[in-house]
Amino acid sequence: MNSLRLMAIHAHPDDESSKGAATFARYVAEGHEAMIVTCTGGERGDILNPAMDRPGTAERITEIRRAEMAAAIAALGSPQHRWLGYVDSGLPQGDPLPPLPEGCFALVDDAEVVRELVRVIREFRPHVIITYDENGGYPHPDHLKVHSTSMKAWEVAGDPEYAPEVGPAWTPLKLYYTHGFIRQRMQLFHDVLLREGKPSPYGVLLERWKAHRADIMARVTTQVPCADFFEQRDDALRAHATQIDPAGAFFGTPVEVQRKLWPTEEFELAATRVSTTYPEDDLFAGISENAE
Secondary structure (H helix, E strand, O other), rough: OOOOOOEEOOOOHHHHHHOOOHHHHHHOOOOOOEHHHHHEEOOOOOOOHHHOOOOHHHHHHHHHHHHHHHHHHOOOOOOOEEEEEEEOOOOOOOOOOOOOOOOOOHHOOHHHHHHHHHHHHHHHHEEEEEOOOOOOOOHHHHHHHHHHHHHHHHOOOOOOOOOOOHHHOOOOOEEEEEOOHHHHHHHHHHHHHOOOOOOOOOHHHHHHHHHHHHHHHHHHHEEOOHHHHHHHHHHHHHOOOOOOOOOOOHHHOOHHHHHHHOOOOEEEEEEOOOOOOOEEEHHHHHOOOOOO
């Protein structure tokens, strides 16, 4: 197949490594063009790895997270990368919730963000875009912002009357939501660990699912085989050392076990301008190899 183009739009550095990373690495390895768009610098991210909670780290977090992102991009096969340059909104905590910080991404006018996303879309000309669902994957204000603005950018990027000054119109053909946290997958890994008499890092997450009773798997249309790239995904995760605890759930199941029990990553086809059939095993399904 001729080279096709895939773009993923993410809120923070590390999101690209925790959501669909092995799939992204697979398409890069197969010779397709790929771009990761990171909307914010992750400046307000907490230090989640105890080993990285050292004096001076918080003061240098912007610089550190940029270096981590560069290492993660390299681990995924060096796709193109674009920072949009907005400021992380943080995750408000409390009841009532405190106001979002002035100047943060979540408070930027949607029209401005859409325009910047359209600029990148028209420059890169992706056939497929990956973004978050209407819940943002989880309801972080920046993730919700990514959803709303990327959906609008999908709609208007191909309209020659919309912002012609940001580049010639380009119409993407498919748009997916990435679904990285599948209850059935974690339950499977959890049960294996318990049978082996080992502690499971998945218990807390599974308890949350009991409360919410959400079944993301029911929304999945597309499972991409990508087991050969799980190690690259894990290397990309480890690159985000301030955010990813090596003792956490991301690494709770050995790669060889994951390859055997659940060798795919999951996506939901949210919008398409080409015909396809379900279930899919390829984000480019239905897109001609002769596409521009």
